[in-house]
Amino acid sequence: MTRPTEQRYLEPGWFTQQVFNRGISRLTRLGVSVWGSRVLRVRGRKSGEWKTTPVNVLTIDDQRYLVAPRGVTQWVRNLRVAGGGELTVGRRVQAFTADELPDDAKAPILRNYLRRWKFEVGVFFDGLDANASDEQLAAAAPGFPVFHIRDAARS
Template sequence: MSAHVQKPGWFTINVFNRVVAWITRRGLSVWGSRVLAVRGRKSGEWRTTPVNLLTVDGEQYLLAPRGHVQWTHNMRAAGGGELRLGKKVDTFTAVEVADDDKVPLLRAYLKRWKAEVGVFFAGVGPDSPDEELRRIAPDHPVFRITVES
């Protein structure tokens, strides 16, 4: 597993993420945003962060543009969590996607959110060749999620 992590800066932590989370908690999705809640792997406490929910061919995915960050480690340990939009809470299970299967998901994610997160993908964009997307796949965890009914 790659150790790739791009830690967010002060503005992202203290302004951008807080604004997006605040709007999302009030029921307004910003380009597919949700508040992800997952249990901490050591503390067992709920941890939250805004994420972009990707849908491809009817399946839903969470992709970590900044790499192997805390929520990805927690997701591996917990095997699922909650996606929140306003008062709606969807409980889900998660399965990590293998690197070889990430190319179309990375491409779809970058097509939708490149303006927001493109800087985290080492110059690779939605129109890059498959080989370039394959090269960065280990740096970006992807989880297929299944919402429980």
Template sequence: MSDTARYIGPTGIDPIVNKIANLLPRLGISIMGSRQLAVRGRKSGEWRTAMVNVLTGDDGVRYLVAPRGHTQWVRNLRVAGSGELRLGRKVESFTATEVPDHAKIPVLRRYLEKWGWEVGKFFEGLDKNATDDELVAIASGFPVFRLV
């Protein structure tokens, strides 16, 4: 499988954990910056949701990183170009621009620094101490979006 087709679906107890994790932002509970992402489906046009970690970069810019690869929310966001971040009753609309592979390195490193304990298993053995070359080698498999 090429990195541009990389997708790691839920297995084992992941679906149960995902249901609980998705419930928390709906209740207004954020764990380390988590939000419920809502994006219009690329075929149905209906709202689709997923729990995401919103990363704030050193420059104050916010990003969404897809540690599982080219997921349905990634594919929907590419088509829609916008969505909502929800936490309880608070709804924040945004537009998104996909970050090119060569510009992902500092974002991926910061993401691993903050959430490596949670998502490290999806990063092919890499952690916050990975070299730039190692991160460049995997960058195409990890979509990143800049939020405005």
């Protein structure tokens, strides 16, 4: 898989980190999934400690995906090393393994992700939406890590 030399990363602002992410994480931990939200738990690549962040799990034809709309975030770096983690909602914990998709396989996933969550993440996609051409999505794909996730028990 090819990765851009300069990896795309949009750091979240104070409001996102201190208010939005904490609020969504709190609701999800209480068992309230907001539009498919889960709390992602993945081991830190350096510390080995569990790190958490809210994510949206996209399901297409019974296949599940994690998309990083902000680019190569800390959770992406950690997941690349760990190869899996846990998704939680309430008391339900689901261990999973993950495989990162190559850029040429991302366009249909990105299209579906934008169709579902553009209102929330559209600002990170530089004007792209679910109606973007395959060529436009393919050109943007290197900036958006995508992982195919499977239950650890089935892997």
